[in-house]
Amino acid sequence: MIRTTVGGRAMKVIESKGVHYRELNREIRRLVAAGEDRLLLRGVNGQRYIGAGLRGTARLEIEGTAGNNLGAMMNGLSIYVHGNVQDGAGNTMSGGEIVVRGSAGDITGYAMRGGKILIQGNAGWRVGIHMKSREDQQAVLLIGGKAGDFLGEYMAGGTIVVLGLDIPLQQEREGANPLIGNYLASGMHGGTIYIRGRIPAWQIRGQVQSELTTPEESPQLRSWIEHFAAGLNLDCSALSREIFTYLTPQGARPYAHLYDHSA
Amino acid sequence: MPRSLILPEFLVHRDEGRCTKCKACIRQCGFGVHAEEPDGRISANEQRCVNCQRCVVMCPVSALKVTANKEIGRENAYWSAERLREIWRQAESGGAILTSMGCDRNYPVYFDHLLLNASQVTNPSIDPLREPMEIRTFLGRKPEKLSIAGPPGEERLAGPLPPGVRLEMPVMFAAMSFGSISKNTVLALAKAAKQMGIMFNTGEGGMNPALGPFWDHMIVQVASGRFGVDSAYLEAGRIIEIKIGQGAKPGIGGHLPGEKVNEEIARTRGIPTGADAISPAPHHDIYSIEDLRQLIYTLKEATDYQKPVAVKIAAVHNVAAIASGIVRAGADIVVLDGLRGGTGAAPKMIRDHIGLPVELAIAVVDRRLREEGLREQVSLVAGGGIRSSADLLKVICLGADAAYLGTAALLALGCHLCQRCYTGKCSWGIATQDPSLTKRVDPEAGAERLVNLLTAWQHEIKEFMGAMGINALESLRGNRLQLRGVGLPQNELDQLGVKQAGEAM
Numbered sequence: 001m002i003r004t005t006v007g008g009r010a011m012k013v014i015e016s017k018g019v020h021y022r023e024l025n026r027e028i029r030r031l032v033a034a035g036e037d038r039l040l041l042r043g044v045n046g047q048r049y050i051g052a053g054l055r056g057t058a059r060l061e062i063e064g065t066a067g068n069n070l071g072a073m074m075n076g077l078s079i080y081v082h083g084n085v086q087d088g089a090g091n092t093m094s095g096g097e098i099v100v101r102g103s104a105g106d107i108t109g110y111a112m113r114g115g116k117i118l119i120q121g122n123a124g125w126r127v128g129i130h131m132k133s134r135e136d137q138q139a140v141l142l143i144g145g146k147a148g149d150f151l152g153e154y155m156a157g158g159t160i161v162v163l164g165l166d167i168p169l170q171q172e173r174e175g176a177n178p179l180i181g182n183y184l185a186s187g188m189h190g191g192t193i194y195i196r197g198r199i200p201a202w203q204i205r206g207q208v209q210s211e212l213t214t215p216e217e218s219p220q221l222r223s224w225i226e227h228f229a230a231g232l233n234l235d236c237s238a239l240s241r242e243i244f245t246y247l248t249p250q251g252a253r254p255y256a257h258l259y260d261h262s263a
Numbered sequence: 264m265p266r267s268l269i270l271p272e273f274l275v276h277r278d279e280g281r282c283t284k285c286k287a288c289i290r291q292c293g294f295g296v297h298a299e300e301p302d303g304r305i306s307a308n309e310q311r312c313v314n315c316q317r318c319v320v321m322c323p324v325s326a327l328k329v330t331a332n333k334e335i336g337r338e339n340a341y342w343s344a345e346r347l348r349e350i351w352r353q354a355e356s357g358g359a360i361l362t363s364m365g366c367d368r369n370y371p372v373y374f375d376h377l378l379l380n381a382s383q384v385t386n387p388s389i390d391p392l393r394e395p396m397e398i399r400t401f402l403g404r405k406p407e408k409l410s411i412a413g414p415p416g417e418e419r420l421a422g423p424l425p426p427g428v429r430l431e432m433p434v435m436f437a438a439m440s441f442g443s444i445s446k447n448t449v450l451a452l453a454k455a456a457k458q459m460g461i462m463f464n465t466g467e468g469g470m471n472p473a474l475g476p477f478w479d480h481m482i483v484q485v486a487s488g489r490f491g492v493d494s495a496y497l498e499a500g501r502i503i504e505i506k507i508g509q510g511a512k513p514g515i516g517g518h519l520p521g522e523k524v525n526e527e528i529a530r531t532r533g534i535p536t537g538a539d540a541i542s543p544a545p546h547h548d549i550y551s552i553e554d555l556r557q558l559i560y561t562l563k564e565a566t567d568y569q570k571p572v573a574v575k576i577a578a579v580h581n582v583a584a585i586a587s588g589i590v591r592a593g594a595d596i597v598v599l600d601g602l603r604g605g606t607g608a609a610p611k612m613i614r615d616h617i618g619l620p621v622e623l624a625i626a627v628v629d630r631r632l633r634e635e636g637l638r639e640q641v642s643l644v645a646g647g648g649i650r651s652s653a654d655l656l657k658v659i660c661l662g663a664d665a666a667y668l669g670t671a672a673l674l675a676l677g678c679h680l681c682q683r684c685y686t687g688k689c690s691w692g693i694a695t696q697d698p699s700l701t702k703r704v705d706p707e708a709g710a711e712r713l714v715n716l717l718t719a720w721q722h723e724i725k726e727f728m729g730a731m732g733i734n735a736l737e738s739l740r741g742n743r744l745q746l747r748g749v750g751l752p753q754n755e756l757d758q759l760g761v762k763q764a765g766e767a768m
C-alpha cells in the first residue's frame with residue numbers, strides 16, 4: 001500500500017489489478033472503518049460490489065472499469081470512476097454519490113431511494129427502475145448521454161434527467177427521441193423525469209403526463225444540470241434554452257383499474 | 264350504477280328477542296354492515312358482510328348469527344355458487360378478482376394422507392416429561408468439514424463458522440409486512456418471537472422503528488420493490504431473505520393497495536401516501552441464477568458476510584432444479600412456499616390455480632439436494648399451510664429444517680379467515696391500518712396468545728418425538744421412514760418418498 005497525493009490531498013492507493021473482489025472489498029471496508037477518507041483504487045478491472053453497503057463520508061476514486069453493483073445499498077460514500085461501470089451501479093443505494101466519467105450498464109440506480117448518480121456517457125437498459133424518495137432525501141440520476149429501454153419503469157419517486165450531450169435530436173415531429181428506448185416510464189407512479197427534446201406520444205407508455213420546459217424556465221431542472229456540470233467539470237451552459245420533456249405520473253395507482261377491489 | 268345481480272354471500276340473523284340495541288355490532292363491524300335505522304331498529308346491509316364473525320363473537324347477548332347464503336341460484340356440482348358469483352362480479356367490475364389468505368380449494372392435502380410412526384416394545388418410546396428432548400434448530404450454511412487446530416487437549420475449531428441462527432423450536436413467523444398487517448400485529452409477532460427464541464420476518468415493507476428491541480429475532484426481506492432496504496435495515500436483521508416469490512401468487516408481484524398506504528407506511532416504504540406499493544413480478548436485476556448470485560453476494564458484501572442469506576421461492580413444478588440452482592448461487596437458506604401459503608392480497612385465479620403443495624415441494628427438493636450432495640450445506644424452510652404440530656413434524660420428516668407460520672399465527676391473534684385482508688377493513692384489527700380497528704390487537708396480549716400456541720406445539724412435538732423414540736429433532740429431518748401414506752397412489756408415494764401404510768421398516 002502506498003500513499004499518493006492528488007490535488008494536494010493525501011490518498012491511500014490500492015493496487016487492484018487481478019485482486020479478487022472479496023479481498024479488495026475487505027481492504028476497502030477495513031480502511032474506511034479505520035477512518036481513511038480518501039482511497040484511490042488503481043487498475044480496477046471488473047471487480048464487483050465495490051463500496052457495497054458502506055456508510056460514511058469517505059471518497060473512493062476508481063481507475064479502470066468497476067464491476068457490477070458498484071456502490072449497491074451504500075449510504076453516504078462518494079465514488080468517482082475514471083472509466084466505465086458495469087451493471088447495477090447504485091443498486092438500491094440510499095445515500096452518497098457515484099460519478100462516472102464514462103458510461104454505465106443496465107439497471108443503474110435500480111430502486112435507489114437517496115443519493116445521486118452522475119453518468120457522463122450513456123446508461124443501459126432498465127435504468128432507474130423503481131426509484132423512490134424519502135422526505136429527507138431524493139434519489140437523483142443524471143445521465144449525460146442517452147438511456148435504453150424501460151427507463152424509469154415503476155418509478156415511485158426521485159428525479160431522472162437525460163441530457164443527450166452532443167447527440168443530435170430528430171427534427172420531424174413524430175420521429176423517435178434518440179435519448180430513450182421503448183417503454184419509457186411504464187408504471188411510473190411518483191417522481192419526475194426530464195428528457196432533452198420532444199418525445200412523440202407513441203414513445204411514452206401511458207400512465208404519465210408530459211409537458212415541455214427549458215432549464216431557463218425550470219429552476220429544478222437548471223439546478224440538476226448545474227450539479228451535473230460541476231460534478232463532472234463540464235460546460236453545459238449551451239443547454240439552457242433547449243427544450244426538455246418533463247414527465248410526471250398521471251396517478252399514484254397505475255394498475256388499480258385492473259382489479260376488482262369489492263369485498 | 265345499474266343494480267347488482269349478485270345476492271349477498273352471507274346472511275346476518277339477529278334474534279330480535281335477545282337484541283338490546285346496544286349497538287356493539289355497529290361499532291365492531293369493519294365493513295359497515297350494521298346500522299341504526301331512524302325507527303331505532305338495527306339493520307344489516309348483508310351485501311357488505313364478509314363473514315368475519317367479529318360481531319357474532321362480540322355481541323354481549325349472543326343475538327347474532329352469520330351464515331353462508333346458499334340460495335343464490337341453481338348451483339350444481341359443476342357450477343358452484345362461487346363460480347357463479349365470480350362471473351357475476353367480473354361482469355360488473357371488469358377486473359381481476361382479488362382475494363387474501365391461502366388457496367382454499369379442494370386439492371389433495373398430503374398432510375392428511377400421511378401418518379407418523381411410534382415405538383412399541385422393540386425400541387421403546389421416550390418419556391418427554393422425564394428425558395430432555397432436543398428441538399433446537401440451527402439455520403444457515405453448514406461447512407462441509409470442520410478443521411480442528413491447537414495443541415492436544417486444547418483443540419479448537421480452526422477458522423470461523425459461517426454465520427448461523429439458533430431457533431429454540433423449528434418454527435418462525437412468516438413474512439408479513441407492516442402495511443399488509445398493522446403495526447400492533449407486527450409488534451405482537453416480534454414480542455412472541457423474542458420470547459420463544461425464534462424469528463419473525465418484516466416482509467417487504469421495510470422496518471418500523473418500533474422494532475428496535477427485536478432486531479435479534481428479525482429476518483429482513485429484500486423483494487423486487489426493495490421497499491425500506493437500506494444499510495440500517497440490512498444491519499438490523501439477523502437473516503436477510505431475498506423474496507423471489509410466494510406460494511399464494513407465484514410469478515406475480517406484490518401489490519399493496521393504495522387504500523392501506525397511510526403516511527407512516529409511505530414513509531417506511533419511500534413512496535407517495537395512497538399510492539399502490541408495487542413490487543414487480545421479477546426483481547429487475549435478476550433474470551438468471553447468475554444474477555441471483557450477484558444479489559446474494561451484494562447482500563453478503565454489504566453486511567461483511569455476517570448474516571445468512573435466505574432465498575424464498577414459491578413452490579412450482581420445476582422447484583427441485585430451481586432450488587439446486589439457488590444453493591449453487593450461494594444461498595444459505597432456501598425457503599419453499601407452498602400452494603396454501605397466505606397473502607395480504609392476490610388475484611384469486613393465481614392464488615387458486617398455480618403452485619405445488621409444500622409437502623411435495625419439500626420432499627422433491629430435499630431428495631434432489633441429497634442426490635447432488637448439496638443438502639447438508641443449506642437449511643430448508645417450509646412455508647404455506649402448516650396448521651398444527653403434526654403438519655410441522657410431517658414436513659420435517661419430508662426434509663425441512665424448520666417451517667414458517669403465517670396464517671396459523673394470525674388465527675392465533677383472532678383472524679377468522681374471511682379472506683378480505685386486501686380491503687384494509689379487517690374487523691379483527693389485523694390486516695388494516697384504520698386506527699379504530701388496529702387497537703383491537705394489543706401487542707402484549709397478542710404476543711401471549713402466540714406464545715401459548717407455540718408452547719402447546721412445543722409440548723406436542725416432544726410427545727410425538729418421545730412416541731417415536733427419538734430425542735433429537737435432527738434425527739427426524741428427512742426421515743421419511745417415520746412416515747407412511749394412506750390413500751395415495753404409488754406415483755404420489757414415490758414423489759413424497761414415502762412407503763404405503765402397512766409396509767414395515
Ligand code: SF4
Pocket residue numbers: 275291292293294295296297311312313314315316317318319329690
Ligand atoms: S362483523 Fe363481520 S360477520 Fe359481522 S356483519 Fe360485519 S362483516 Fe359480517
Ligand code: SF4
Pocket residue numbers: 315363364673677678679680681682683684685688689690691692693694
Ligand atoms: S386477517 Fe382479518 S381480514 Fe384477513 S382473513 Fe383474517 S380476519 Fe379476515
